[in-house]
Amino acid sequence: MKKLRVGLAGLGTVGKGVYDILQKDAKLISLRSQTKIEIVAVASRSKKDFLDPKIKFYPDVIALAFDPEIEVVVEVIGGCGIAKELLEEALKNGKKVVTANKALLAEHGLEIAKLVEKHNGYIGFEAAVAGANPIIKSFKEGLAANEFKEFYAILNGTCNFILTKMKDEKRDFAGVLKEAQKMGYAxxxxTLDINGTDTAHKLTILAAIASQNQPDFKQTYIEGIEKISFNDIKLAEEFGYKIKLLAIYKNLGDALQQTVYPALVKSSEKIAQVDGPFNAVLALASNADWNMTIGRGAGGLTTGSAIVSDLIDIACKRDKSFLFNAKAADLDQKPIQAISEHVGKYFLRMKIDKSKARKTDLVQAIFGDKIKIEQVNFIDCNEEILCGFITGEQKEKNIIAILKNLDLELIKSVGFLRIEETNF
Ligand SMILES: NC(=O)c1ccc[n+]([C@@H]2O[C@H](COP(=O)([O-])OP(=O)(O)OC[C@H]3O[C@@H](n4cnc5c(N)ncnc54)[C@H](OP(=O)(O)O)[C@@H]3O)[C@@H](O)[C@H]2O)c1
Structure with missing residues (x-):
């Protein structure tokens, strides 16, 4: 049987997952690929007990790129430092690459796409977005005959786990985060999970594939979940919504929406029902209509599953696609819409001084006729009233202008979240 010789860089959570799958599922993999996919060398800062001592170990990861026995380098170190150098050297030396590194592809994607083409190389990166969900293959292959009008995605299991637990157990953010850390979910x-950066890396990659636009991480609008309180979740629930950290892409014609923020989504919508550590991508494709995948976004075997599927593709010679679904030179440069131009419904939340307010004419007292308020809800606290308002459709810059000019005698604090309607 023919062989595919692999060099594995990084022996952490994902590295061990890849190693274990190639051992325990060797028979199935060789049956499917007619190839023995074999790790011939590993590289990491430190050696690990689980390694077969017959496998070569390099303390310098770059050595993998120069080992003539290796055909494919699997990079599961992470970040844009040594991992970038390894990937570049591997491509220059005619090796194929498989990686889970979303930061690298989001922040240096165009440069890397050009390098891949220059060296007639290949990078498999199924594991970089949504873990075990085969979303890269879905977008690049299964849905290849479609334009992507929009997609909504939950791409960070840590955030989804925290928001779900806050809602189910009626708890605030800080306590749930600590527990998520203890349980290994955070x-x-x-920082990069809860402030939305990790989600934005994945969104940047998926949006480039969906739009054939150059990956543009810097223009992506990012908000995390750090400021979400249990009261926000409770008020949203009273209106029939859940709060989810959403990565959103929309083709607006002349521009693209590329945003990450916690949004209110109707509890009856499918994406709102994806709870716990699960990831999901809901896409509206021009011919295929709505399409949704759900699955685990992180973990050793789950992410390893996506890496090994890329290795099987290489073994079966299904490794000819462009990195971002078109030649690097053909990728467009559509502008990304400024968040101030965003149009939608908003959820406004305020703390009002109870002694100065009467619930009956509160909406009029706060907003006058400056804005259409569609729904109102109150939570009575000790000395204050917590108010939630759902607005009609507005441009974000109008919302901000209105909130800046509120009666500060009456209102103790104010904030807003955006509302998304997927209609699916
Ligand atoms: N964890 C997940 O569930 C998950 C899911 C999807 C994608 N990813 C991506 O997969 C990649 C790896 O993540 P991970 O969770 O497996 O990370 P990890 O557990 O921290 O493992 C990183 C590995 O890289 C090694 N390493 C780090 N810096 C190095 C250096 N300068 N030279 C040599 N080796 C170095 C580490 O060595 P030591 O063992 O000696 O520290 C470790 O073996 C990242 O790009 C991540 O974003 C992870």
Whole structure:
């Protein structure tokens, strides 16, 4: 049987997942690919006990790019430092690459796409977006005959887990985050997850594939979930909504929407029902109509599953596609819409001084006729009233202007979240 010789860079959560799958599922994999996919060398900062001592170990990861025995380098180190250098050297030396590194592809995607083409190479990156969900293959292959009008995605299991737990257990953000860390659903440093950066990396990659636009991480609008309180979730629930951290792409014609923010979604909509650590992508495709995938976005075996599927593709010679679904030179440069131009319904939440307010004419007292308020809800706290308002459709810059000019005698604090309607 023919062989595919792999060099594995990184032996952490995902590296071990890949290693384990190639051992335990070797028979199935060789049956499907007619190839023995074999790890011939590994590289990492430190050696691990689980490694077969017959496999070569390099403490310098770049050595993998120069090992003539290796045909494919699997990069599961992460970040844009040594991982970028390894990927570039591997491509220059005629090796194919499989990676789970969303930060690298989102922040340096165009440069990497050009390098792949220059060296007639290939990068498989199914694992970089939505973990075990085969969303890259779905967009690049299964839905290849479609334009993507819009998609809504839950791309960070940590955030979805935290928001779900806050709602189910009526708890605030900080306590749930600590528990998520203890349970292994959040990293010791969870910053990039909870501030939306990780979701934005994945959105940037998926949006480039969907639009044949150059990947543009810098223009992506990003808000995280750090400021969501249980009261926000409770008020949203009273209106029939859930709060989800959504990655949203929309083709607006002359521009693209590319945003990450916590949004209110009707509880009856399918994407709102994706709870816990699960990821989901709901896409509206021009011919196929609505399409949705749900599955685990993180973990060793789950992410390893996506990496090994890319290795099987290489073994079966299904490795000819362009990185972002078109030649690098043909990728468009459509502008990304400024968030101030965003149009939609808004959920406004305010704390009102109880001694100065009467619920009966509160909407009139706060907003006058400056804005259409469609629904109102109150939560009575000790000395204040917590109010939630759902507006009619508005441009975001109008909402901000209105909120800036509110009667500060009456209102103790104010904030807003956007409302999304997927109609699916
Ligand atoms: N974890 C997930 O569920 C998941 C899901 C989807 C995508 N990803 C992506 O997969 C990649 C790997 O994630 P992970 O969770 O497996 O990370 P991890 O557990 O932190 O493992 C990283 C590995 O890289 C090694 N490493 C780090 N810096 C190095 C350096 N300068 N030289 C040599 N080796 C170095 C580490 O060595 P030591 O063991 O010695 O520290 C470790 O073996 C990242 O791009 C991540 O975004 C992860």
């Amino acid at each position: 990293e010791a440093d969870p």
